[in-house]
Amino acid sequence: MRARIVILISGRGSNMAAILAAGLPLEVAAVISNVPHAGGLELAAAQGIPTAVVDHRQYAERAAFDAALMAAIDRHAPQLVVLAGFMRIFTPQFVAHYQGRLINIHPSLLPAFPGLHTHRQALAAGVRIHGCTVHFVTDQLDHGPIVAQAAVPVLVEDTEALLGARVLRCEHEIYPRALRWWAEGRLASLQDGRIRVRDVPLQGAGSLIVPEGP
Ligand code: GRF
Numbered sequence: 001m002r003a004r005i006v007i008l009i010s011g012r013g014s015n016m017a018a019i020l021a022a023g024l025p026l027e028v029a030a031v032i033s034n035v036p037h038a039g040g041l042e043l044a045a046a047q048g049i050p051t052a053v054v055d056h057r058q059y060a061e062r063a064a065f066d067a068a069l070m071a072a073i074d075r076h077a078p079q080l081v082v083l084a085g086f087m088r089i090f091t092p093q094f095v096a097h098y099q100g101r102l103i104n105i106h107p108s109l110l111p112a113f114p115g116l117h118t119h120r121q122a123l124a125a126g127v128r129i130h131g132c133t134v135h136f137v138t139d140q141l142d143h144g145p146i147v148a149q150a151a152v153p154v155l156v157e158d159t160e161a162l163l164g165a166r167v168l169r170c171e172h173e174i175y176p177r178a179l180r181w182w183a184e185g186r187l188a189s190l191q192d193g194r195i196r197v198r199d200v201p202l203q204g205a206g207s208l209i210v211p212e213g214p
Pocket of ligand 1: 009010011012013014015016084085086105106107168171
């Protein structure tokens with residue numbers, strides 16, 4: 001039987017779309033948004049995937065929202081909950097409930113630049129290399145065992161938008177890949193909290209030097 005996932009979104013859902021387009025050996029049981037008219041919802045519905053909205057503004061307290069969200073998710077009994085641009089911070093209870101079953105993509109090379117406006121943070125810091133990270137979620141914001149990362153150069157003429165678009169293209173590559181490894185049972189947690197991906201040939205081991213030149 002194929003593993004079931006539920007995807008959580010808050011916006012346009014381009015990562016969700018990349019996951020759906022990848023033909024992964026898993027079932028997307030539902031897409032759930034905290035924002036009623038999130039663009040990604042329509043996209044998912046058009047592909048015949050059940051969608052639901054749990055609007056955080058209807059809940060006075062974070063704990064009540066999280067409880068309602070958990071109920072909406074657990075209705076589909078997923079083995080993995082996939083955060084794809086889901087812009088809410090969870091209670092420790094929520095994170096504990098999905099321990100080891102909650103995965104996220106963050107648009108920076110963690111542990112650098114947690115939080116919001118990561119491309120702005122990267123430009124302000126003057127880093128030459130930026131990127132994105134797929135990681136399992138822990139109690140600490142934008143932190144947790146790393147599954148995959150992709151790096152891009154930061155160019156002198158970059159704006160937040162240009163850099164963001166370059167990183168987003170990488171997000172669309174590594175998130176489906178990480179989920180495929182998960183679905184194939186190839187992610188192993190090491191005792192020290194790191195993750196090993198089984199049976200991946202050593203590749204991409206060259207260096208990215210920015211700026212390049214003699
Ligand atoms: C992505 O950059 C994701 O890493 C971040 O929010 C953005 C969501 O984009 N957390 P989309 O909704 O997947 O297009």
